[in-house]
Amino acid sequence: MSGLVQKIIIIKCVLKYLANPKDVRSVLKLGNAITTKNSRQNSVNKAKSDPATQKLFEEQYGRQDFDFSLLAQLPPLSLGREFYNYIVKQNLDPHFYKFKAPQQDSSEYAYLAYRLRKTHDLWHLLTGFETSDEGEAGLISFYYAQLQSPLSGLIIALSFIHFLLRKPKELPLLLNEVSRGWSLGLQAQPLLAVRWEDLWNENLEKLKTELQVNSVTTKTLQP
Numbered sequence: 001m002s003g004l005v006q007k008i009i010i011i012k013c014v015l016k017y018l019a020n021p022k023d024v025r026s027v028l029k030l031g032n033a034i035t036t037k038n039s040r041q042n043s044v045n046k047a048k049s050d051p052a053t054q055k056l057f058e059e060q061y062g063r064q065d066f067d068f069s070l071l072a073q074l075p076p077l078s079l080g081r082e083f084y085n086y087i088v089k090q091n092l093d094p095h096f097y098k099f100k101a102p103q104q105d106s107s108e109y110a111y112l113a114y115r116l117r118k119t120h121d122l123w124h125l126l127t128g129f130e131t132s133d134e135g136e137a138g139l140i141s142f143y144y145a146q147l148q149s150p151l152s153g154l155i156i157a158l159s160f161i162h163f164l165l166r167k168p169k170e171l172p173l174l175l176n177e178v179s180r181g182w183s184l185g186l187q188a189q190p191l192l193a194v195r196w197e198d199l200w201n202e203n204l205e206k207l208k209t210e211l212q213v214n215s216v217t218t219k220t221l222q223p
Contacts, residue, residue, distance in 0.1 A: 009033045017155075018162050021133045024096050031113070031151045040109040043149050047112055052193035057108055062115060062197055068094060071200060079207055080200030086125045094121065115192065116143075122196055125204075127184060127213050129177065133162065134170070138177030145185025147192065184216045 013030035016023050048054040071084035087094050097117035129139040137159040144152035156178060163171045189211045199207065208214035
């Protein structure tokens with residue numbers, strides 16, 4: 001991809017995001033466009049600095065799609081059943097992560113991007129961030145606290161611009177969620193390292209406690 005084409009893609013994706021932060025494909029395209037070979041390797045190195053996450057990379061764990069027909073049959077209050085209920089209630093596309101990304105130069109980075117996209121809605125469920133604009137920004141702030149990826153930082157910055165331009169009176173809501181995401185991300189266990197597919201039968205609230213995502217104390221502002 002030439003430098004000019006890449007810049008055009010980035011500008012288009014940024015404008016689409018500012019108009020509609022829920023445009024998932026523009027976010028995924030933006031992520032593909034802004035990452036360089038060095039930044040991809042830095043992201044992989046950061047993720048693999050955790051021993052449990054490094055094992056996931058070595059095994060390429062969790063390459064299969066989630067089986068939602070199976071999750072629907074699991075006991076109430078289990079992680080799997082609650083995840084299924086969450087996807088249905090929120091009317092989410094559980095396979096949005098299948099949107100094809102350009103060929104990456106590092107198979108490890110491709111795995112990292114795949115795993116993060118695939119478990120995105122699980123992280124919503126575990127952390128309690130809603131799928132509202134401010135909720136998504138809060139979860140991205142959580143991502144940044146745990147992984148320090150350039151895309152997460154950019155999305156947070158664009159979220160502030162979006163709120164300033166489109167709904168300035170609701171800026172305190174964004175500030176609250178970004179602050180909570182940062183604090184919770186620093187407090188929690190590394191979620192990327194979790195082998196979710198082995199935990200479907202576990203009680204959701206018990207997992208939240210074990211992963212330290214069930215609560216965080218922060219002061220909030222009102223719009």
